[in-house]
Every structure is written in C-alpha cells, then in structure tokens.
Amino acid sequence: KVPKPTIKRIAMYNRFLTQLKEEGVEKTSSKEIAEALNIKASQVRKDLSYFGEFGKRGVGYNVEKLLSKIHIILGTERVWNIAIVGVGNLGKAISHYPELEKNKFRIVAAFDVDKRKVNSVLLPGVVIKHINELKDEMKKTNFEIAILTVSSNAAQTVTDLLVEAGIKGILNFTPVTLNVSEDVVVENVDFVVSLKTLTYEIISKAGR
Amino acid sequence: KVPKPTIKRIAMYNRFLTQLKEEGVEKTSSKEIAEALNIKASQVRKDLSYFGEFGKRGVGYNVEKLLSKIHIILGTERVWNIAIVGVGNLGKAISHYPELEKNKFRIVAAFDVDKRKVNSVLLPGVVIKHINELKDEMKKTNFEIAILTVSSNAAQTVTDLLVEAGIKGILNFTPVTLNVSEDVVVENVDFVVSLKTLTYEIISKAGR
Numbered sequence: 001k002v003p004k005p006t007i008k009r010i011a012m013y014n015r016f017l018t019q020l021k022e023e024g025v026e027k028t029s030s031k032e033i034a035e036a037l038n039i040k041a042s043q044v045r046k047d048l049s050y051f052g053e054f055g056k057r058g059v060g061y062n063v064e065k066l067l068s069k070i071h072i073i074l075g076t077e078r079v080w081n082i083a084i085v086g087v088g089n090l091g092k093a094i095s096h097y098p099e100l101e102k103n104k105f106r107i108v109a110a111f112d113v114d115k116r117k118v119n120s121v122l123l124p125g126v127v128i129k130h131i132n133e134l135k136d137e138m139k140k141t142n143f144e145i146a147i148l149t150v151s152s153n154a155a156q157t158v159t160d161l162l163v164e165a166g167i168k169g170i171l172n173f174t175p176v177t178l179n180v181s182e183d184v185v186v187e188n189v190d191f192v193v194s195l196k197t198l199t200y201e202i203i204s205k206a207g208r
Numbered sequence: 209k210v211p212k213p214t215i216k217r218i219a220m221y222n223r224f225l226t227q228l229k230e231e232g233v234e235k236t237s238s239k240e241i242a243e244a245l246n247i248k249a250s251q252v253r254k255d256l257s258y259f260g261e262f263g264k265r266g267v268g269y270n271v272e273k274l275l276s277k278i279h280i281i282l283g284t285e286r287v288w289n290i291a292i293v294g295v296g297n298l299g300k301a302i303s304h305y306p307e308l309e310k311n312k313f314r315i316v317a318a319f320d321v322d323k324r325k326v327n328s329v330l331l332p333g334v335v336i337k338h339i340n341e342l343k344d345e346m347k348k349t350n351f352e353i354a355i356l357t358v359s360s361n362a363a364q365t366v367t368d369l370l371v372e373a374g375i376k377g378i379l380n381f382t383p384v385t386l387n388v389s390e391d392v393v394v395e396n397v398d399f400v401v402s403l404k405t406l407t408y409e410i411i412s413k414a415g416r
C-alpha cells in the first residue's frame with residue numbers, strides 16, 4: 001500500500017508539471033521538482049518508484065510523459081463528475097474555484113434545503129436542487145464524488161443519503177467525523193491543521 | 209529538521225486528543241491514535257520521538273500531558289491573532305468556522321477593497337477595513353498571521369503589503385505561488401490536491 005503523504009505529494013507534482021507544460025518546458029529533473037515543493041530530490045525519486053521506473057538516472061524526466069503517467073496513477077486522466085452538497089458561503093466559493101475545471105473536475109449538480117436557494121442557478125447548466133431529489137439527480141447527472149459543505153448538524157444525515165444513493169467518494173469540509181460503509185472513501189479537509197503547521201514553522205524560524 | 213508530514217500528523221493527533229479530553233478520557237495509546245487516523249501505530253511513535261520521550265512502552269500516554277506537550281511543539285498553547293484578507297465567499301466562510309476560536313486562533317482584523325464591504329461588521333468587534341489601512345490596523349490589533357482569500361489577480365500585490373507591514377505567516381488560499389522574503393512563512397491550502405487523493409483512493413478500491 002502506498003503511504004498517503006506520497007499520494008498527496010504526487011498530486012502536487014502533478015500541479016507543478018502542469019505549470020511547466022503550460023510554459024512549454026519539455027524536460028525536468030527530481031531536483032527541479034523537489035526545489036519547487038521545498039523537499040529533497042531523493043523523496044521525489046522514492047515516491048515515483050512506488051509506481052515503476054520513470055526517467056533515466058542523470059537524464060531526468062520528459063514532462064509530457066511523466067505528467068500522463070501521474071494522471072493514470074491518480075485517475076485524473078478522465079473527467080470526474082462532482083456535486084456540491086450545501087451551497088452556503090463555502091459551497092459557493094468552492095463551486096467558482098477555477099482550478100476545478102482546469103483539473104477535469106466538473107460540477108454537474110448542487111443541493112441545498114434553503115427555499116431561497118433551491119431552483120436558483122449556481123453555474124451555467126447547474127440548478128440547485130432540494131436534497132430530497134438527490135437520488136434522482138445522481139441517476140441523471142451521474143456524479144461519483146460529493147463535496148460536503150453543509151452545516152455541521154446536517155453532515156451525518158446528508159452523508160447517509162449520499163451513501164444510500166451510491167456515492168463513491170466524499171470530500172468532507174465539515175468538522176464532523178463521518179460514518180460511511182466500507183465501499184465509500186472519505187477525505188477530510190481542515191485548514192486549521194494547516195494553520196497549526198504554520199505556527200510550528202513560525203516558532204521554528206524564530207528559534208524556540 | 210522534522211519532515212512536514214510529521215508536523216501535519218502531529219496537528220491531527222492534537223485534534224483527536226482534544227476530542228478524547230472533551231469525552232473525559234484520561235489514557236490513550238499509539239494504537240488508539242493510529243486507528244483514529246487510519247495509520248500505523250509505529251508511525252505515531254516515530255513522529256513523537258522527534259520531540260523526546262513521551263509515555264512508557266506498554267503503558268500508553270496520559271491524554272492531558274501529551275496534549276500539552278503537543279501544544280508546546282506546535283506553538284498552539286497560546287492565542288494567535290489573525291487577519292482575514294479578502295472577505296468574499298471564501299473569506300466569509302472561513303471567518304465563521306467554529307474550529308478557529310476553539311483552537312485559539314482569534315480573528316482580530318479583516319480587509320477588502322469593495323466599497324460595499326468596507327466599514328461593515330464581519331464579526332463582533334471586527335469591522336472590515338480598506339486594504340490601505342493594513343499597516344495601521346496591524347499595529348493596533350497586533351495580528352501575526354494573515355489568511356489570504358483575495359481574488360487571484362490581487363494575491364501578490366497584497367502579499368507585498370503584508371510582508372512590508374511585518375507579517376510572520378500567510379495561509380494562502382489563492383492558486384498563486386507567492387514570493388515572500390526569507391523571514392515570512394507561507395503555507396498553501398488547495399483542496400484540489402485532496403480531490404486527487406480521493407480519486408486515487410476510489411480507483412484503488414475498485415481495483416485498477
């Protein structure tokens with residue numbers, strides 16, 4: 001089993017390589033990738049070695065080839081249909097984030113319970129539906145991932161609906177630990193953990 | 209130097225131990241912490257070993273003691289004053305997130321350029337100021353961390369103002385790679401990296 005930090009780093013290599021490709025760069029090295037992410041070059045080589053042989057020692061990597069291999073590893077060579085569940089401040093900010101479309105994550109559905117929001121347009125072609133229409137809408141739009149941005153008190157009930165409707169993955173922004181069945185994957189996002197990493201770095205720089 | 213994934217995990221142990229303390233649990237073990245985070249118990253022991261001896265082998269850890277040691281490691285035993293810079297959808301959602309106050313991160317200032325938002329109240333005691341008042345406001349409210357949630361095209365200019373005013377750390381939500389001076393720490397938050405980890409887990413479960 002590949003450790004989770006390795007997968008997270010590979011997703012970051014994906015972002016850096018995409019930037020290189022957009023700038024027309026054809027070759028790169030583990031040293032260059034490592035410098036962009038402030039890690040050691042040996043870490044880059046170790047991470048990639050989980051997935052077979054890439055590039056030749058001393059010659060570096062072909063950007064295009066490495067990028068397409070990483071897309072296959074992460075499953076991001078194809079489009080993923082996703083739904084925003086809970087269209088409050090956070091749900092709205094997430095749905096308009098340009099990096100989603102750029103990475104082939106297409107928002108195809110959105111849900112809420114607030115009467116003022118239901119039936120309004122969130123994005124071109126995406127009308128906010130009532131949460132009770134989840135099952136029908138999933139069949140119609142065929143989304144496999146839900147971004148959960150409902151208020152905390154609704155998190156588990158809404159998750160139960162998603163699991164019952166056959167969701168494959170949930171990106172959970174609520175501070176609630178979700179209970180799901182074996183076949184569903186949950187990934188939690190909590191920027192407070194990043195804030196604590198920041199405080200650690202600030203006090204380390206200042207010399208304890 | 210302690211690896212960054214170790215610091216991230218220690219921040220997550222902090223969250224789990226806080227939950228245990230709230231439930232009145234006095235003792236825990238590396239096995240119990242590991243299960244909550246879906247990692248190996250040896251990883252927990254290895255992470256903590258960077259910072260000296262904790263708990264006795266076979267006896268486990270005292271929750272209260274371990275929690276206070278982790279607070280000292282992360283620098284979270286005290287209150288940190290922070291500012292929200294850019295009060296759009298994302299800035300608003302972040303400022304109302306209850307986990308901030310719970311973890312002693314206090315929002316003391318907020319900035320924007322939109323005339324409709326400047327001088328309005330974001331939170332009790334926090335009025336949104338114009339970005340031009342950054343320096344004066346930082347002296348008055350003494351914030352050390354800025355949460356950057358401005359539109360992408362303003363990210364670097366606003367960062368330059370923050371660095372000049374003496375900011376210590378920036379939590380960057382924009383997709384722009386920020387240039388800062390040596391003494392400033394930047395931590396980037398990008399949920400798209402989490403989405404790619406999610407797709408990896410979904411295709412791994414489905415068996416390639």
Ligand SMILES: NC(=O)c1ccc[n+]([C@@H]2O[C@H](COP(=O)([O-])OP(=O)(O)OC[C@H]3O[C@@H](n4cnc5c(N)ncnc54)[C@H](O)[C@@H]3O)[C@@H](O)[C@H]2O)c1
Pocket residue numbers: 085086087088089090091111112113114131149150151152154158172173174175189190191192300301302304305306
């Ligand atoms: N992880 C993070 O970094 C982070 C940051 C900020 C906020 N949050 C969390 O994200 C969530 C959303 O925050 P927000 O500021 O946008 O809150 P909000 O109150 O603005 O939005 C919540 C939305 O969920 C909807 N909702 C409530 N019950 C529902 C249900 N049963 N089905 C469908 N929709 C329902 C509401 O009508 C509302 O539109 C909260 O749980 C908050 O704690 C997380």
Ligand SMILES: NC(=O)c1ccc[n+]([C@@H]2O[C@H](COP(=O)([O-])OP(=O)(O)OC[C@H]3O[C@@H](n4cnc5c(N)ncnc54)[C@H](O)[C@@H]3O)[C@@H](O)[C@H]2O)c1
Pocket residue numbers: 092093094096097098293294295296297298299319320321322325339357358359360362366380381382383397398399400
């Ligand atoms: N990292 C993530 O996970 C994530 C998710 C969603 C959005 N985003 C990013 O976060 C940022 C905010 O997103 P949003 O949806 O809230 O956008 P928004 O347009 O709703 O908010 C941006 C705010 O910044 C203000 N602003 C613009 N220029 C400014 C300046 N010079 N000084 C101070 N304030 C200024 C605007 O007036 C507005 O209020 C964007 O950069 C977006 O790409 C990141």
